[in-house]
Amino acid sequence: AKEAPVTVGIRAKLESLGKLVGMANNTQRIIVIEKRLGELDGIEFKVKDFTSARDGFDIAGLQQKIEALERDVEYMLNRINNLEQKGGSPSPSGPSLGDECVENLETSVNNLQGMIIDMVENCQEAIGALRHEIKEINPKLILTIRAVGS
Incomplete structure (x- = not known):
């Protein structure tokens, strides 16, 4: 399966964090890790944005609108039938305009x-997908931080 662009970007950032372990200077490691951690912080906000968008998506309201349209269709069918009965039968050449x-x-x-x-x-x-990526990132990030700290 093809990875989402978010997944590819996260994976690349984690790989670059892994390369930091080989650096000789601890100060340099810490600076680079802090920079990378700042880049990863945005992922949590993206998940929250998606979650709030999903939660704000009014499925029940849209379903009510669909039901109202269905009632309107039923009402229109009844009106058309009444009009056709009053005005005579529809033309046999094709469906009526109401239909x-x-x-x-x-x-x-x-x-x-x-x-x-x-x-x-x-x-x-x-x-x-975002939740899955965050679950994968957290243990790797903790291991990287521990490796740099020791």
């Missing part, structure tokens, strides 16, 4: 629902 509008609306509702589901899944995948 076409209802089909378009139903298609739009289904597309919207699919897009919402895809967005939620994408956010959850990104958050999961």
Whole structure:
């Protein structure tokens, strides 16, 4: 599987931290490690941003809108049927204009629902990948700091 750009960047930073262990000057090691740690600090904020974006994503509200659209479709179908009954039967040459509008609306509702589901899944995948990377980084970072300290 192809690694996410975040994963590749983190892996490169960890490899450069590992190379520090071979440096002769402890002061130089500490300066470089502090610089690298500052770069890694941003990852936690990225995870929090993704989490807040996911938490702020109003799935229930969107589901209510979809349900309201479905009720509107049902109402429109009933109105169309009533109008067709009052005005006579629809032309046999093709579907009535009302049927076409209802089909378009139903298609739009289904597309919207699919897009919402895809967005939620994408956010959850990104958050999961970032959490996984942080779990992998923490032990390596601790080992690197211990190696420099001794």
